[in-house]
Amino acid sequence: MTEISDQKQMRSAARLYAVQALFQMESSGQTAEAVMREFEDFRFGATYDEVVMAEGDSKHFRTLVDHAVNYQASIDQMTDRALVAKWPIDRIDPVLRALFRAAGAELTQMPTPPKVVISEFVDVAKAFFPEGKESKFVNAVIDHMAHAARPEGF
Numbered sequence: 001m002t003e004i005s006d007q008k009q010m011r012s013a014a015r016l017y018a019v020q021a022l023f024q025m026e027s028s029g030q031t032a033e034a035v036m037r038e039f040e041d042f043r044f045g046a047t048y049d050e051v052v053m054a055e056g057d058s059k060h061f062r063t064l065v066d067h068a069v070n071y072q073a074s075i076d077q078m079t080d081r082a083l084v085a086k087w088p089i090d091r092i093d094p095v096l097r098a099l100f101r102a103a104g105a106e107l108t109q110m111p112t113p114p115k116v117v118i119s120e121f122v123d124v125a126k127a128f129f130p131e132g133k134e135s136k137f138v139n140a141v142i143d144h145m146a147h148a149a150r151p152e153g154f
Contacts (some may be wrong), residue, residue, distance in 0.1 A: 013054035014061035015102060017043065017122050020124065021065050024100035032069045036062055067105035068098075075104030082144035095128050103142050107149040114146035114153040 012130065013042050020043075021035045027037075041066065045055045079100045089097055102119040106112050118139060125138040 007057070010055055010057040011060050011132070012120060012123065013044075014056040014058070014064065014129060015106075017061050018064035018068070018102045019095065019124055021061075022101055023095055025069075026098065028096055032065055034049055035068065036065055048082055053148050063110065064102050064105050067109040068101040071105060071109060072101060075108065076110070077099050077146055078104055078145050079141065081148065082141045093134075096125075099124055099128075099138060100141060100145070104145055106147075107142075114150055118142045118146060133134045134141045 017039050021032075021039050024030065025032060025035050039056070039061065040058055043053065044058070046053050076089050079097075083089065083092070089100070092100075099121055102124075103117055106116060106117045106121075121142055122135050122139045125135040130134065
């Protein structure tokens, strides 16, 4: 039982790290490979101010980042359709943009059940925006994306 919960925690951490990596790639112009290597070598399980970061599932992390990069155009189009007309994806917060790209990659390219993707990325939003309303916004947008990507999953 512990192994299953450890694996689940590592996948959850991989999702958080994937959002951070996608944000870093966009803001710094670094390649996906350079950023993924940095995360695996220095961030997974690192200690910051006496807080130990979780180990991430490296395979899940790499798959999310690779798919988010390789399918970015179609994921961004799907996200745009889920956003209101006045807020195209290029106008939203870059952390949310990275989050939607990672979630879109998991929804469109991986077999994870849509409800799990929604729940996991709402938790990621709460980690980045603990005081804000962003988690409700993320829930609504990813739910819309999930229905578009996999209507049979509901």
